Amino acid sequence: MNISQRQVGDVTILDVKGKITIGVGDVAIRDAVQVALGGGARDILLNLIAATTIDSAGVGELVSAYTSVAHRGGKLKLVGLPPKINDILQITQLITVFEVYDDEASAVASFK
């Protein structure tokens, strides 16, 4: 699991690669979001196109990240959900909580 950060306008994009699972990927998501917020980020886009799998711990971290960003007055959105990660978010109805986009340009534009 590997996360890199880049900036497109006012939107901080976190590119997530690999497994978002208990003990490894879930902690990495938490740390990356905290670092971004600590650096002044307000709106965060999690790019999951290269994420391979997620479990309930990973889902929990996505939810925590969402609420952390919201508490600071920003928004956290998702782009590029692989089908199985989309299915997992559907099962627990979180797909209704997150704003999800198919492509990065649309996602970035949605923050304006």
Next chain:
Amino acid sequence: MPVVEPEAYLAVASRFENIELVQAVVEDLLQRLELGEDDRHWIGLAVREAVANAIKHGNGGDPQKQVEVEVRIDAGDVEVSVRDEGKGFDPSSVADPLAPENLLRPGGRGIFYMRSLMDKVEYRFGAQGGTEVVLRKRIKSAAAPRAEEETRS
């Protein structure tokens, strides 16, 4: 499901990295059944959740405590049981993760995922302690060889 000998028995220390080991073994066994990638993935994910719960909640993350996993495969059925050394819990006390007040809680979705991904999830509690969760999934492709044999005979 009739009594069948396990295809695999694993006993692992309560460390999160061992979840990967268990999932890899289970998915390898399922591959031999010529199950599709999707079926393997979802069963493997349900097993992950069971092992993660056993490590985290059952054994409290104590690496001195073991998680035991047995995989049984019979025509048409895959059964995976996961046992911990914990004190047990009341499955009915687990909050509904779909309730509006729980939707944004960080935890509490593991059992719901297991129940969603598998056909049957049962809990058994040992008299001496320990929780066993038994996951079952009906597998169409695994049923095919037996049906073929019965046709021949």
